[in-house]
Amino acid sequence: MQRHEQQVRATVLGMLGPVAEADDVAQEVFIRFFRSLDNFRGDAQLTTYLSRIAINLSLNELKRRQRAQKRFLFWQRSDTTIPDPADEHADPARMDDQQLVRQALQYIDADYRSVIILRLLDGYSVKETAEILDIPMGTVASRLARGLDKLKEVIVRWKAM
Amino acid sequence: MEPNNIKNLLLRSITEPMSAAEQEQLRAALEVSEELRREQEQLTYTRELVQQAIPAADPGFSQKVLERLQKGRKEVALVVQLFPRVAAACVAVILALGLFLYFEAGSLSTDALVGLQDLSIEEAVALTEY
Known part of the structure; x- marks a missing residue:
C-alpha cells in the first residue's frame, strides 16, 4: 500500500483539489481494491488498476458535489457561478506552487484534468492513459494539448496578480 | 504555416515526441516569434x-x-450476528398483530385489515364526500 499511496493521493488530489474529501476518497480507493481482490485478474498492472479506481471514484465524487451544489443553488435561488480565478475565494497569492496547480486544475474540465493528471503527474504513457480512461489514444493527445493550454492560461493569469 | 497549426505543433511538442521535420518547423517559427517563445516558456x-x-x-x-477496513468488517459482522434475532422479533410481532386482528374482527380479510369491515353504506358514502 505504501508503494502506491503517493500516486493514488496525487491522482485524487489533482482531480478533486485540496479538499477534505480527497483523503477519504484516496483511502476508499484501497478499500475498494482490497474488497475486490478476488476480481483482480492480474492482467492489468496494479498501478493501472488503482489509478482506474482512483479516477472513477474521483469522478463520482465530482458528480456528487455537482448534485449537492445544484440543490444548494435551488434552495438559495441565487445565480452564483464557479468562482473566477481572480476572486478572493481562490486567493492565489497565498498558495505555494503545489496548491496553485491543484487549485488551477479545478478550473478546467474534468475530461482534460484526468488526462493531464495521468500523463504528466502519474507518468502514464498515451496508451496506458487511453486504457485507464477507456478513450482512443488520439483523444488523449488532443485533450492533453488543449487541457495544458487551458491550465497555462489559468496559472499565467494567477501569477500575474 | 498557419498560426493554428504552429500552435498545435507547439502544444504537441510540450508533451509528445516530434519528427525531425516538425522540430525544424517549430524551431523556425520560434525564431521569428517572440510571442510563441513566451508561450513555449509558459x-x-x-x-x-x-x-x-x-x-x-x-x-x-x-x-x-x-482502521476503515476493520470498522467495515465489524459492522458487517454485527449485522450478520443480529439478523436472526431481528428477523425472529419481526415474525413474532407480525404473528401477534395477525392473531389480535383475527380475534377482534373475526377474519383476516382486506376490509378487516384496513378497519372497514363494520362500515355501513351510508358511512362509506359520507367518507367519500368528506
Missing part, C-alpha cells in the same frame, strides 16, 4: 508545475485505511 513551466505536484507522504495513511 507551457513548459505549467508542465513542470504539474509534474512536481506530488503530495508529501502521509505516515498515517495505511493505518487509516486498515
Whole structure:
C-alpha cells in the first residue's frame, strides 16, 4: 500500500483539489481494491488498476458535489457561478506552487484534468492513459494539448496578480 | 504555416515526441516569434508545475485505511450476528398483530385489515364526500 499511496493521493488530489474529501476518497480507493481482490485478474498492472479506481471514484465524487451544489443553488435561488480565478475565494497569492496547480486544475474540465493528471503527474504513457480512461489514444493527445493550454492560461493569469 | 497549426505543433511538442521535420518547423517559427517563445516558456513551466505536484507522504495513511477496513468488517459482522434475532422479533410481532386482528374482527380479510369491515353504506358514502 505504501508503494502506491503517493500516486493514488496525487491522482485524487489533482482531480478533486485540496479538499477534505480527497483523503477519504484516496483511502476508499484501497478499500475498494482490497474488497475486490478476488476480481483482480492480474492482467492489468496494479498501478493501472488503482489509478482506474482512483479516477472513477474521483469522478463520482465530482458528480456528487455537482448534485449537492445544484440543490444548494435551488434552495438559495441565487445565480452564483464557479468562482473566477481572480476572486478572493481562490486567493492565489497565498498558495505555494503545489496548491496553485491543484487549485488551477479545478478550473478546467474534468475530461482534460484526468488526462493531464495521468500523463504528466502519474507518468502514464498515451496508451496506458487511453486504457485507464477507456478513450482512443488520439483523444488523449488532443485533450492533453488543449487541457495544458487551458491550465497555462489559468496559472499565467494567477501569477500575474 | 498557419498560426493554428504552429500552435498545435507547439502544444504537441510540450508533451509528445516530434519528427525531425516538425522540430525544424517549430524551431523556425520560434525564431521569428517572440510571442510563441513566451508561450513555449509558459507551457513548459505549467508542465513542470504539474509534474512536481506530488503530495508529501502521509505516515498515517495505511493505518487509516486498515482502521476503515476493520470498522467495515465489524459492522458487517454485527449485522450478520443480529439478523436472526431481528428477523425472529419481526415474525413474532407480525404473528401477534395477525392473531389480535383475527380475534377482534373475526377474519383476516382486506376490509378487516384496513378497519372497514363494520362500515355501513351510508358511512362509506359520507367518507367519500368528506
